[in-house]
Amino acid sequence: MGGLVFAKDGSVRQKPASNKATFTSSKSMVRVRENASEFGAAGSAGKLVRDALRTQIQAASDRYMVSRLSKVMKSIINLDAKSDRGMRQVVAANAASLLGFNFNLGAGLGQSLFSPYTVTPNGATVTLAIPSLNPTVDIAAPTGATHYEILFGVASVNFVAKTYISATVASPLGILPLTGAARTNVSQVATLPAAPTADELVIGVLGMNYYQQINGKFYPLNNNASNPLAVEYTSAVPVTGGGGSGNISYDTNLTGPNDNAQGVTLAASAGDLFKFDALTTGGSAPANMDILVGGAQVASVAYLDRYTGKAFSFTHAGVAHTGAFAATVNF
Known part of the structure; x- marks a missing residue:
């Protein structure tokens, strides 16, 4: 009442200034505000990536994935050498460290898929190529699985406009039996509407889903820990280093x-x-x-x-x- 606080013991004191007011105006909180701004930007950038790859991520992520991804995005923000502190942003060209990010620490791709593969860009397309795939030898499936699915996804993310476009994957392999015959020259092509611009980061992910077939129906294994998914391509081009920031x-x-x-x-x-x-x-x-x-x-x-x-x-x-x-x- 009237800026006064009345306590039960009968004492009266001036109502202290709100923490929000101190945070937004105090000179002593300048560094805190700058850090908070950049951590917020990292979280927003991570959400943009998650939204762009939601179809692939929904079946392959661990409980700490969001915070781990935000941490990587913050490290990318730290590479912004042009903006003032507190205003630094994710620059697509600096995002090479996303390569190898594992969305599910409980299931590494290298623990599930042993076939060599390549992910290659060409203009508006990104191609996954697996020269040879023998599921009985090259795939380590979890107990109970009868079928597998190779998950390949590509998206273009614009951190400046805060938009994304998910690529269309032509002729996905679909759900295949783990006891199936060996395949050669397996290829999947993801196509974007146009080649990426300088502000756009193209991200390609590769993963595995597992199913159990019962009476002709496929049931996803209710064990998210068994599905790996990792970033296997980014359009960020590494530059020559040697000075601590390359x-x-x-x-x-x-x-x-x-x-x-x-x-x-x-x-x-x-x-x-x-x-x-x-x-x-x-x-x-x-x-x-x-x-x-x-x-x-x-x-x-x-x-x-x-x-x-x-x-x-x-x-x-x-x-x-x-x-x-x-x-x-x-x-």
């Missing part, structure tokens, strides 16, 4: 600035991004390296010079990681 992409070996050369000295700085599934370094390599996939640390290597000329591998979700991913290197 992205360097390697298909198979992390060998240094000239890619396939063996035994060269690894030249990079904190914050550089690498894509690799084996490691070869020179004798004067950095002392140690942390490897993060989808924003979560999965390995740490000390004294890299010990790996000179030797292959290096690490495990992710309990198995050797074979799919595409982006690794953040911290020295």
Whole structure:
């Protein structure tokens, strides 16, 4: 009443200013407001990605997926080198670290699908190609499953306009028996209305769904933990790094600035991004390296010079990681 607070003990005191008023106007809260703004932007960007890929995500996600995705989006926001603090946004060209994001930590794609595959862009299309697929050998299905479905989805996300377009996948393979014959040259093509612009990020995901057939009907296994789904393609193009804010992409070996050369000295700085599934370094390599996939640390290597000329591998979700991913290197 009248800005006064009357307590039960009979005392009267001035009503304190609301926390909202302090938050929005206090000079001491400037940094807090800036951080809150960017964390909010990360959450909104993550929701945009989830909405764009909702059809694929709905059957393959864990309880922490939303927060994990927001964390990755915040790391992408941190790469915005043009905007003022508190106003930084997701820039499509900086989003290479989404590659390898696992929507369901309980089911890694590398634990379910063992066939080699490629995801290749061409203008408005993105193509999944699997040269050979033998379900009895190449697919590790959960107990009770009789059939499987390869899930391939592509979407174009515009973080500036806050819009997205989901691609149309032509002739999906559908639900297939786990005891079926081996297939060759399996291909699925996802088509967008137009080739992406500079403000658009194209994301391609690959996953597996499992079913049980009873009396001619297919029933999804009521175990979301068994369905893997991961980002296997992004249109964000890695750029030459070395200064702590670049992205360097390697298909198979992390060998240094000239890619396939063996035994060269690894030249990079904190914050550089690498894509690799084996490691070869020179004798004067950095002392140690942390490897993060989808924003979560999965390995740490000390004294890299010990790996000179030797292959290096690490495990992710309990198995050797074979799919595409982006690794953040911290020295």
